[in-house]
Amino acid sequence: MLIYATGDDLASGQVARSAARGGNDAPTSGVASGVVQTNFISVPRDWAYDVLLYAQRNPKPCPVLEVIEDGDFESKLAPGSDLRTDLPRYRVWRDGVLAEEPTDAREAWAEHHDLVTFLIGCSFTFEAGLAAANIEIRHQTLGRNVPMYRTAVDCEPAGRLRGKLVVSMRPIPADRVADAVQISGRTPAVHGAPVHIGDPAVLGIDLDNPEFGDAPAPLRDGEVPVFWACGVTPQAAIMESRVPFAITHAPGRMFVTDVRNESYTV
């Protein structure tokens, strides 16, 4: 059930969208921490079934929170929103190649009359829970974007879509890893528990060279790299599958909604 925010939490989501509409393109980790953030992908109607099926088969990286009908751009998760302008920065993809990174997607949007939009859960949603348990969110401390990696792990293909799993990484003190698993595990609709803990090599990852976001600082003694499935995974599929046209968010720059994190807590 959707639980809409009130008071300061509601205001903080609205302020974040307003800032994005005004051109602020900072990453959104830690912003409006009481409400859900989402990944964003719009494709022409002809590709919608492929995307929805890809998401169904890969629910850890692609938990779909909302599907918005052909041509519409208002989310039920944030009444009054305009998905063409309310994210900090977008990516426009042509034949699987990143073509532009505008802060306003209206021009690209106007190229297709039948874009279907998918809002996909984001791990920034459970960062509030980690922080409430006094688990440091290192990339927030450093003022950086979260590091995201394209792994060597294949997602389940669907229709014309195939691609690798993308993960985000947070360094967690070894004695808090179990807490981080349990806290994030309570929100399966926003990636849930980690997909991998402690061994980047198995995922084919070089920790210092993320494909998306910012490189992390070196891990401290006693810290373990913990990997969560990431909603940038559809972007990896867009590239590998050479989707003719798509608009997505820029990694780390999410759609901030009006619904409380508790909407997706089990």
Next chain:
Amino acid sequence: MLIYATGDDLASGQVARSAARGGNDAPTSGVASGVVQTNFISVPRDWAYDVLLYAQRNPKPCPVLEVIEDGDFESKLAPGSDLRTDLPRYRVWRDGVLAEEPTDAREAWAEHHDLVTFLIGCSFTFEAGLAAANIEIRHQTLGRNVPMYRTAVDCEPAGRLRGKLVVSMRPIPADRVADAVQISGRTPAVHGAPVHIGDPAVLGIDLDNPEFGDAPAPLRDGEVPVFWACGVTPQAAIMESRVPFAITHAPGRMFVTDVRNESYTV
């Protein structure tokens, strides 16, 4: 992650499918209690996006566990299975009207070359958890099918599909209701926590007259009717939306898989 059963649990699932293939059409509540059971719906490819979108918008009644490609009839949840024969009983729908209830769907299946099949989570999966907590599953005690009700609650429409929410009901002693909520809530992919507790009138339900399954025995003193979202919900949508052709399971007569209930526990 899919966790496949071994030993007796694996054997019990295989025995259940074999019995169904041989014509046994008994309800499957309590059968092979260590493994997941699923609802079943097959529609022509032209309707697949509508069904998948309807499921995405109504995740409590329609948690999709697997989508099987056009024309295929083997489930990854039960390698070697034949979905046309391995359920106890089917329903064939024509223009939204129940036309036949065969124990073998091969003849109906052959009418369309491009059937896409959806396996949807079933509350029988968490009955094992309730029973392990010494919560009586009354319909099992009585040897009846679980009562299922078409409520007055509208599901979110999607494409050409619209319909009412269907729920299953189990009477639970008042001092165990919280346990039943928490136990079922740990498996959100198989309907999860109840959608309603204690007041059938609000759902527009007459407890003595379920639309599907068997009527319950009168509740005992101190028992509360607890309602879970039910995977028969797509059948209500088939009826109301007059879908030209569909094959489903007969209510209460599910597809028994080879994967452990723990596959879907958070």
